[in-house]
Amino acid sequence: MKILAITACPTGIAHTYMAAEQLERTGKQLGHAIKVETQGAMGIENRLTEADVLGADALILASDLPVQGRERFAGIPRILEVPVQLAIKNPAEIFARL
Amino acid sequence: MDYAFAFPLAGGLHAWPAAALRERAMAHQARFEFVNERTGRRASMDSVLGLLATDTRLGDPCRILMEDGGGDEARGDLIAFLSGPFLRCDRGSAPAKHASTVVPRLVERSGGRWWSGNGVSEGIGVGRTVVADTRNTLPEPSGPDGESHPELELRVLQQAIEGLRVHLQEEILLASNLAQRSVLEVHLALLEDASWQGNMEAAIRDRHLAAPAAIAAATQGAIDALRRSDHQVIRERALDLRDVADRLIRQILGEAPEASCLSLTEPSVVVAELLAPSTFLSLDRGLLRGLVLTEGGETSHIAILARSFGVPCVTGLQLDLAAGQRLLVDGGRGLVIADPAPEVEAYYRIETNARHQRAVRQTPGIGGHLTTRDGHPVHVLANISTPEEAACAFGSGADGIGLFRTEMLFLHRSASPSEDEQVQTYTRILESAAGRPVVLRLLDVGGDKPLPYLPLPPEANPFLGRRGVRWYPVHRDLVRTQVRAALQAAVHGDLRLLVPMVSEREELDWVRALVRETAGELAAEGKACKADLPLGIMVEVPAAALNLEALAREADFLSVGTNDLVQYLFAADRSDPGLMKASHEWHPATLRLLARIAESGRAAGKSVSLCGEMASRPKLLPLLLGLGFEQLSVAPSSVARIRASLTALDAEACRELARKALHASTSSEVESLLENTAQASSALPLLDPDLVVLDAGCHTKEEVIKLLVERLATAGRTRDALGLEEAIWAREAAYATSLGFGFAVPHCKSPAVIANSIAVLRLAAPVAWSAETTARLVFLLVSxxxxxxxxxxxxxxLARxxxxxSFRHHLLDSPDSGNLLESLRSELSI
Known part of the structure; x- marks a missing residue:
């Protein structure tokens, strides 16, 4: 599957990046094509582009606050919202839910 | 005279300003009356109590009426006073306040009892409860004495007042700090209050009361008036009044002071409804660990005294505690904890140990020679007024006394101090200096600091008037006695004389001739003395600064008084908050004048020191050092801090900074130069061996976070440890930051952080981090x-x-902190 994800947490200096790392690692292990955008203290990094959205199967929003630019993903069939902590502690469960 | 003004002090007309106003009014023959148009109350200005009872607040429309016979001089003097020195009467520093959520949670979990009150003096103390019954010390006014002898009772009263006056004057002279002295001065002013004394005498004469009963009756009336005030600060003075009344009654009855009933035998926390200042002052402070009081706000004298002696104090609590119960007082957070649990004490121990460690670090190399980071020698001296302050300064590592203001000896008394008394005081200071230099400034009084026994005509503008050396020829005897005392005391150490307010060479010549003549007299009388004392000038008048080449040839040393120098340079009264700007101190004009002074001193081969507020501002130190000032004289309480700041500076970089600052055209340009320098020096690395703790024995999450925060504070990476701790807990409240592999990453972004940091703590045994998780390795990230x-x-x-x-295992298994730090550095490519 082609999977996109966004991670964000209140302070934006730790959990955002831990969650991104876990989703990337687990996604690759499960054989998915995955790209994760982080919305942290340094702003948006590894931004999801129109080209990324094209043909994406699912979007994971691992965030404790509203993500920025959500309108970019109107065309994606499956959007899953989870707490950022779940992405850190049990990323496999998130992929199982897709 | 009828002078109308809006009351200028934020704290209202409380005891200190009232005492100052009364003292000023009493210097004149005329009688003054103070009227508050808002409250409609009026008072004769010879009565502090009357003034307090006018219930005057900031902005109240007020008038001062002068009754006949005063003349223009008295009027001018009082107006000058009101618009100048009076504005500085509003002393009293408010302590920092911190709400705490961490401690109550920890205490509640351990099942203990705690109370939250007003923390009015910070610090942490643990001791056994001593309950003091201090409520009803004033005897009930009894009825008329059957066989009264009013004349006898009046004499008894007068003797008691005189006796207590002598006691208070002695206590003022022996006061160990400014707060104690100020409180005692208010007590003295209350004792001398004309209306209160009048009421006591009336009670004896008209109601035939015995003296103690008359005191009680007059006091009760005055207390009732004070308590009606809706101003907290004024209500609080009722306690001081009762304190003075109580001492007066005891003086008559010949009883020991009440404090003897409260002798401490072990580390103690005194719990009372209220505590009289004199009782506090008589407690054994070696055993006093804290105070818990029902009454007493931040501005109460008891709070001011507690702060000045570093005794933790919480007020606003009425606790029913048994004597002997263990109490912990946390003055910073305003908490009192009964029978604190081991984990609560462990938490606080981390804080007290860290504070202690920081205090030790702040006094680098006492006794050794102080240098900057690049080895350039510097000296930190102290500005003092009393022998006690000298002892305190040397305890903090002062290299000498840069400015001994002798005025304190001469104020608040009816006659000038005798030669012998002065010799004794100067000798005490020289003895505590143990060979280090002591610079004694000859008397610097003038129109702004009147002495009751020294008639100086009031001046319209005292700061431009006859101050310092300018009136020495008029009051030659007073100066001569001081010089005689100084020359005799000088055999006990390295004493130097400093002449204030010099603007012309003739003034210095006059003093030098006086010193020579006095030394000859003493030698003729066969008295031991030192004739050749170095004679220096205080550089505080711009004319002197600009003609310093000539003056420096004649003087043995120079001392720059920046407070007055800046005031005269900008023609801006420094006591007027509307005119005075701190930024004048780093204005290019000031810097150029200072550079010139330093250069003149160097050219003449004379040492130049700098005393004045500027030297106590850490941010200005690089500038002063760069301009060539290697001897700074500061308040005793700042000595340790300034020493620590100087050792961290690089003299060469400071010179470069000063060169740039001299070319600036505004204060703000200089300010941004200073900020850039400060930022460069605060560029601490993220990781530091001091921020790694391995195999710590903490038992709770609170202890872990506390320990890491204190490490950051000790490393100078936070300006507000409690604020930072709360910010971290606020983040934990969203959800616990444990990761679930025995790792936790508490973190926060906070203005309390000075330098971004990563602190690491590895525990000997895991501690619970949330309901489901534990942590053995904790990373604290602060930004x-x-x-x-x-x-x-x-x-x-790091988060990724x-x-x-495998990285996690490596961290958990690192054999030592060096190894752990090394793997972090390589993984994070730092």
């Missing part, structure tokens, strides 16, 4: 509100790397 992206990127990299199991 400034304006953190650089470079550091945030390291935080992000922690998701790698």
């Amino acid at each position: 400034r509100a304006d953190a650089e992206e470079e550091h945030l990127r390291v935080f992000a990299r 790397r922690l998701m790698d199991p």
Whole structure:
């Protein structure tokens, strides 16, 4: 599957990046094509582009606050919202839910 | 005279300003009346109590009426006073306040009892409860004495007042700090209050009361009036009044002071409804660990005294505690904890140990020679007024006394101090200096500091009037006695004389001739003395600064008084908050004048020191050092801090900074130069061996976070440890920051952070971090509100790397902190 994800947490200096790392690692292990955008203290990094959205199967929003630019993903069939902590502690469960 | 004004002090007309106003009014023959148009109350200005009872607040429309016979001089003097020195009467520093959520949670979990009151003096103390019954010390006014002898009772009263006056004057002279002295001065002014004394005498004469009963009756009336005030500060003075009345009654009855009933035998926390200042002062402070009071706000004298002696104090609590119960007082957070549990004490122990460690660090190399980081010698001296302050200064590592203001000896008394008394005082200071230099400034009084026994005509503008050396020829005897005392005391050490307010060479010549003549007299009388004392000038008048080449040839040393120098340079009264700007101190005009002074001193081969507020501002130190001032004289309480700041400076970099600052055209340009320098020096690395703690024996999450925060504070990476701790807990409240592999990453972004940091703590045994998780390895990440992206990127990299199991195992198994730090550095590419 082609999977996109966004991670964000209140302070934006730790959990955002831990969650991104876990989703990337687990996604690759499960054989998915995955790209994760982080919305942290340094702003948006590894931004999801129109080209990324094209043909994406699912979007994971691992965030404790509203993500920025959500309108970019109107065309994606499956959007899953989870707490950022779940992405850190049990990323496999998130992929199982897709 | 009828002078109308809006009351200018934020704290209202409380005891200190009232005492100052009364003292000023009493210097004149005329009688003054103070009228508050808002409250409609009026008072004769010879009565502090009357003035307090006018219930005057900031902005109240007020008038001062002068009854006949005063003349223009008295009027001018009082107006000058009201618009100048009076504005500085509003002393009293408010302590920092911190709400705490951490401690109550910890205490509640351990099942203890705690109370939250007003923390009015910070610090932490543990001791056994001593309950003091201090409520009803004033005897009930009894009825008329059957066989009264009013004349006898009046004499008894007068003797008691005189006796207590002598006691208070002695206590003022022996006061160990400014707060204690100020409180005692208010007590003295209350004792001398004309209306209160009048009421006592009336009670004896008209109601035939015995003296103690008359005191009680007059006091009760005055207390009732004070308590009606809706101003907290004024209500609080009722306690001082009762304190004075109580001492007066005891003076008559010949009883020991009440304090003897409250002798401490072990480390104690005194719990009372209220505590009289004199009782506090008589407690054994070696055993006093804290105070818990029902009454007493931040501005109460008891709070001011507690702060000045570093005794933790919480007020606003009425606790029913048994004597002997263990109490912990946390004055910073305003908490009192009964029978604190071991984990609560462990938590506080971390804080007290860290504070102690920091205090030790702040006094680098006492006794050794102080140098900057690049080995340039510097000296920190102290500005003092009393022998007690000298002892305190040397205890903090002062290299000498740069300015001994002798005025304190001459104020608040009806006659000038005798030669012998002065010899004794100067000798005490020289003895505590043990060979280090002591610079004694000859008497610097004038129109702004009147002495009751020294008639100086009031001046319209005292700061431009006859101050310092300018009136020495008029009051030659007073100066001569001081010089005689100084020359005799000088055999006990390295004493030097400093002449204030010099603007012309003739003034210095006059003093030098006086010293020579006096030394000859003493030699003829066969008295031991030192004739050749170095004679220096205080550089505080711009004319002197600009003609310093000539003056420096005649003087043996120079001392720059920046407070007055800046005031005269800008023609701006420094007591007027509307005119005075702190930025005048680093204005290019000031800097150029200072550079010139330093250069003149160097050219003449004379030592130049700098005393004045400027020297106590850490941010200005690089500038002063760069301009060539290597001897700074500061308040005793600042000595340790300034020593620590100087050792961290680089003299060469400071010279470069000063060169740039001299070319600036505004204060704000200089300010941004200073800020850039400060930022460069605060560029501490993210990781530091001091921020790694291995195999710590903490038992709770609170202890872990506390320990890490205190490490940051000790390393100078936070300006507000309690604020930072609360910010971390606020983040934990969203959800616990444990990762679930025995790792936790508490973090926050906060203005309390000075330098972005990573602190690491590995525990001997895991502690619970949330309901389901524990932590053995804890990373604390703290970032400034304006953190650089470079550091945030390291935080992000660390967060990502922690998701790698092999990296985690490596950290858990690192044999020592060096190894752990090394792997962190290489993984994070720092």
